[in-house]
Amino acid sequence: MPDWSYRTLFRPLLFAMPSRTARAVTLGAMGALSRLPGGTLLIKTLGHMDRYRDLESDRLGGLRTGYPVGLGGPVDAHGQAPAALAQFGFGYVEVGPVTPEPIAGGGPIVLDAEREELHYPVRHESDGIEAVLARERANAGKRRQPLLFRLRHMPQSDSRRAAAEVSGMVERTKELADGVILDTFDERWTEEEWFAAAEETIGAARRMLGEGAPVFVYVPLDMPDDRLESLLARRRERGRLDDGLVIGDTIRAGDLYAVGRSGLAPTRRKLRLIREYDAACPVIATGGVHEPAEAVTLVREGADYVQLHSGLVFAGPGLPKRINEAILHDAMRGKKPPEPETFWQGWGWMFLLGIGMIVGGVIAFLIAATTVVLPYDEAYLGAHRHELHEGNGNVLPFMSHDRITLAGTMVSIGILYAQFARHGLRRRLHWTKTALLVSGIVGFSSFFLYLGYGYFDPLHALAAAVLLPMFMLAMRREADDPPRTPANLRSDRLWRRAQWGQLMLVSLGFALALGGGVISIVGITHVFVPQDIDYIGATAEELSRINPRLVPLIAHDRAGFGGALLSDALALLAAALWGVRQGERWLWWTLLVGGLPGFAAGFGVHAAIGYGDFVHLLPAYFAFALFVAGLVLLYPYMTKPVPASEE
Template identity: 45%
Template sequence: MPDWTYHPLRPIANALVGEHRAQRMALRLLAGLVALPQGGRVISRVFDHPALPAEWVERFGATVPVEVVRDAIRVLPVQGAGVVEVGPVGRADIAAVCAAALDRRCRVVALVTDPEVGAELEPHVDQVIIDAPADRHYLTEPDIAAAVTALADPTRTVLATPEVLIAAGPNWFNRVIEAAQPATPPPPTLRDVPLDPRRWPAWLWGVLVGIGMIVAGIGAAAITLGPVLLWYDRDYLGTDVEGLHRINHHLVHFLQHDRITMAGNMIAIGVLYTGLAWGGIRLGRVWARNAYLLSGLIGFPTLFYFLVIGFVEPLHVLAAVVLFPMFLLAVWHKPTTRHWTVPPQCPERVRRRALVGQLVMIATGVGVFIGGVVISTVGLTFVFVPTDLRFLDTDAATLRAANSHLLPFVAHDRAGFGGALMATAVAIVLLGLWGWRQGEAWVWWTLLGATVAGSASALVIHFFIHYTAFIHLLPVYFGSAALAVALMLGRPYLMYRAD
């Protein structure tokens, strides 16, 4: 039996470390995560598959070789498999199979050729079979329709072979389960929304939060490009724009660069939230609600950075007070009615190319999250990075001596941007992980809009104020290029419609 894996990291990992090793690394990584305390529960939420139909629970899964049995038994159930067949099991494999089956979360079947080996295994697994009985249907192609058709026969056990799991990626079980669900009613539209706000659906509240974030971002940009400081800023600093110029002639431009970048990120979050609400929650997709929830649970609490910084921005507080209740209304309940159908499969070359794009999108989102953590940490501690001080041609002590409130004021913008970036990253990662599906054009447009808003604002303002240090902008260059590549690779798949 060939080597087995299922992970979207495969194309790049193969090139780096070799195919066999890459397969084992990918499987071992997820298995290790599942083995952690509450790891299985967390990974289940990551794959977020719908429940197996009751009639499939012991009839749908995969067949794997002995060498990966322990990891497969840990990982496949959280992806949606109800049964794992392992074999052929020889006498030398008995101990490994028994150990792997101890903490199983699915039905484990051992395929043997020696009845004596089967007798030893029988107390430790759910079933022992000698050779492959006639009721086994082994899938050798990642054809979702073929899997659903085979499962329609209640006497058949349908198992994906390693070839299928290598080719299909980690969401294959999920796609098969969804394809078997019955056709659903068309999605609601704005015309279906009642006039009474008390009866508004969750997705509408989600759209309103997204629009609110976009409006807030545009407003923040307008203030930054106009007066720069509002009355409460001047009161806190004890000076105005001219006073800041006297402290340092680069300082106003520096504040503008932080705030425009933050404004662009707010617009990006708004685009992501609007897309998740309209394209996901409105259609009954639980994963979209979960992505929205997790992103917001990171973004909204960053308001409390002021407890460390000491500067409270009234408009920031006002936006949070207005939007947070609507956010809660958007995510309080999971969607219960499904409003989509699963399209026929696209050409395999389109899907495989999109898997590479999905990998790039997720990896970039993780990088953005790490960047957000770093920026928040800098904002809450040192405030400036070395390239900032070279641009300002000064040091933090000099600025602090000039105005004791200046560093907390800058820190608020810097740390707040880092927190918003983390919220953006979570939405990007989860859209890439859960929403990267054939025909989901809204996912492509949402990610494109967020990419343009975030990247363009950062690049334009840096070049406008001549803060163009290469090392400072390198993450923006790299992230923007990676997102562009991911979107180009994924576009044919996400936009695909069968004729």
């Protein structure tokens, strides 16, 4: 459920449901998808969160993490979708709060969309240690991120009993936990009682977990500042016993407990206070992060990690990826960018391949618009094109229709490939290499579809023989550098509008891929659809009586066009899924210029030959509407750079 589907389609529906129902439906669907064959790969593909060395860190008490964003335990409180959430770009996962016995929610979770807050009836809702351990054993291996168990005593326990409860849970979780977060502060206790409980549980965790398993102390967001100062002063006096602090995200709001955007200000205040006492202490900040800008602010002010909870509900599941990109860009500011690839190192070969596709498409168009068939086509048929025309006056126009649409698609592919090479491979952008690799493999493989009816096309074979080495030379280089354009920081109106535009283009990519696959299958099986037969005025059997090799020749054209359309669609789909980024002006113009030849060829040839069947053209009308709507909605987002004030 990427942002382009969550913000546009699903969020309005989910926000109309009771919050617990919406959470269960969302996580249940994601969990079910992740358990299907290829489901986890699909989730990862839709999000495509790259790993970059500059985002890796060992500040999580020595644990190595790939991203500076953590997943808050209450998001998937019942462990419904661990494998799915693991693909979103999280560096670690919090499990909890975990209590010795279950603590029921006791009422609905109230969602305040205007203030972007969730209101819980109890602060520490938990399934209890038994259920959590059983669940995590079942989920073992479904995610690679470190697991931090947040352990909390029962609500009515005194300080001594609380210390015993938390210490007992440390013992029970050590087989699964990579580290623990000790949530032992209780406003009912005196300062000395709390310190005693905290030190006892830290000591127990050290003994039970051993080296390499970090022990963090949880600082509630509404902990009085004087209590926090006392904690920090004692840590400085006695030496730090823990491996870091976690600033919570929950504030008492009357009879409820609020988690939301309002938590950012107190989080920043507590973070500054911690840094006054300990500049080197690892800190996880969890409150009020609903936009990348807020995460960047916390990192600039000293947070080592940010942890998400309510932000995922209000901003969408793409928030961790957006935060990772924003933090990465912020970290790279001022650093000299690497030198772009030289032309012959790799990207130039793909650029030449694209130019070759454009030239080939133009030549194919000129032939299809004039003679339609080539001499080797006539040699294969054993007949001159005039004989075909005499046998059925609509055969040559129909073949022209197939070949001109193929020519337009070839030009579109060439434009996409050349631009992806010049602006993507040259800068070693990972998504462009992946897009070109997938699209190219499909495109070159579709050559074998030409053989479906036993027709070997020497011109296509020659083109494939020339272009395939270029493709292989271009793909031999690594491409894993991060984008250098500023990352989007705000979930503002411009960004929300862009989600609709991205939805349109992703839908177009899927639709064209489906269409290309169907056309290829039809081309090598039935060859014609009913509308084709109505236009030609003859069935396949009747055409075979004109010339027994005519249907195989037409099938070759149809299968070739279907394969090319599928290849083109995959390149477009990859760009729509992974390349849409604020200020990527080149990609917007690439999609516009790359899409026009295909649509112009398709609509133009149908008008020219009088093949105007509405049902036949309806998919093309629908695709063009998605194309126009997507580009219009994305125009201000992709063509205007991120404001300098937000960088």
